[in-house]
Amino acid sequence: MQEKLITPQAAADIVPLAQIKQQCRVDADITDDDALLTSYTLAAVEACQHKMGRPILPQTWEREFDDPALQLPLRCDVTSVVKVTAVTGSAEIDLAAQSWRLAKGCKLVAMGIWPYGSLLVRVRFACGAWPDAAGVPEPIKLWIMQRVATAYANREALAEDGRLIELPRDFVDGLLDPYRSYR
Numbered sequence: 001m002q003e004k005l006i007t008p009q010a011a012a013d014i015v016p017l018a019q020i021k022q023q024c025r026v027d028a029d030i031t032d033d034d035a036l037l038t039s040y041t042l043a044a045v046e047a048c049q050h051k052m053g054r055p056i057l058p059q060t061w062e063r064e065f066d067d068p069a070l071q072l073p074l075r076c077d078v079t080s081v082v083k084v085t086a087v088t089g090s091a092e093i094d095l096a097a098q099s100w101r102l103a104k105g106c107k108l109v110a111m112g113i114w115p116y117g118s119l120l121v122r123v124r125f126a127c128g129a130w131p132d133a134a135g136v137p138e139p140i141k142l143w144i145m146q147r148v149a150t151a152y153a154n155r156e157a158l159a160e161d162g163r164l165i166e167l168p169r170d171f172v173d174g175l176l177d178p179y180r181s182y183r
Contacts, residue, residue: 002064006124009057011045012038013133015144023145024152037148044147048140053181056136058128068121072108075127076181081108082124088117129179143176 020037021028049055054076065072068086081102084095093115103109108123130136 004062006062007060009059011042014045014056014136015041015141020145020148023149040148040151044144048144051176052179055128056130058126060126062124064120064122066120068114068118070110072123074106074108074125076106077129078102078105078125078127080126082126085122086115086118087120140179
């Protein structure tokens, strides 16, 4: 199975830079660290999505299955399937919507069999838990801001007795619990 991101989400829109600067206690007119704060924000959004097991804002992905089964796992929170293509030894066949269905927002199910001789099935789909940044719950935004502020304040890895340590699970990590996907 191969996967590639076609259209990324607008991650910087989830928490605007002005709000990040306020969280980090950086004056709005000081722009020296804007690129660094933006980088930390993008990393925090990726970490947030990884912890939750789901994308925050809409994005488009394409996934190829080289051993197509009757049920193909997609990402969580699939909002639409854009295109399903069966690739045979000699052709690419776009499949009509009647030949498959989306199940539980995360699986593509064949309504029969894939075309004879299919070597792989390519699925392009859109997914995202919330349609826009305004709909993203405040606890998620707060988690991202806390992670950015921690990274900004501690620009080096945390160390204890000369060993690198992971940030401990705390209140901030608990903010994501209601939004996790356990599929």
